[in-house]
Amino acid sequence: MFQSQIIRIFLVLFLGFSACSVRNPRQVAANVPPNRTPNITVEVTAQKYKFVPEKIRVRKGHLVELRLTSTDTKDGFELRAYGIRTELPKGQSVAVRFLADQIGEFSFQCAVFCGLGHFGLGGKLIVE
Numbered sequence: 001m002f003q004s005q006i007i008r009i010f011l012v013l014f015l016g017f018s019a020c021s022v023r024n025p026r027q028v029a030a031n032v033p034p035n036r037t038p039n040i041t042v043e044v045t046a047q048k049y050k051f052v053p054e055k056i057r058v059r060k061g062h063l064v065e066l067r068l069t070s071t072d073t074k075d076g077f078e079l080r081a082y083g084i085r086t087e088l089p090k091g092q093s094v095a096v097r098f099l100a101d102q103i104g105e106f107s108f109q110c111a112v113f114c115g116l117g118h119f120g121l122g123g124k125l126i127v128e
């Protein structure tokens with residue numbers, strides 16, 4: 001009886017953790033109006049261990065497309081303020097889109113553990 005309760009608790013915890021770790025990658029922010037073309041496209045590369053450019057400046061109201069490419073290993077890109085998160089397979093270009101609808105500075109960072117410098121792989125989006 002006691003053992004089956006413990007097994008049940010572990011099962012619930014395990015399923016809970018698996019559900020949390022499987023996050024839906026999103027490449028288009030929820031605030032992007034349909035059928036609108038980007039006002040600005042920025043090429044961004046990820047490499048050990050920095051994004052180039054590290055600071056991306058855009059204007060408020062612009063629909064922004066970032067074309068992200070990891071040059072040397074599998075990385076990720078997460079821009080939490082806009083609900084964007086995606087993997088960047090090595091050598092492939094991945095486009096993400098969002099409507100820059102609020103002024104401010106927003107951090108972005110790598111979303112896939114890529115080595116010792118992973119936690120320093122990040123940058124800033126500046127919306128003016």
Ligand SMILES: [Cu+2]
Binds near residue numbers: 076113114117
């Ligand atoms: Cu990383």
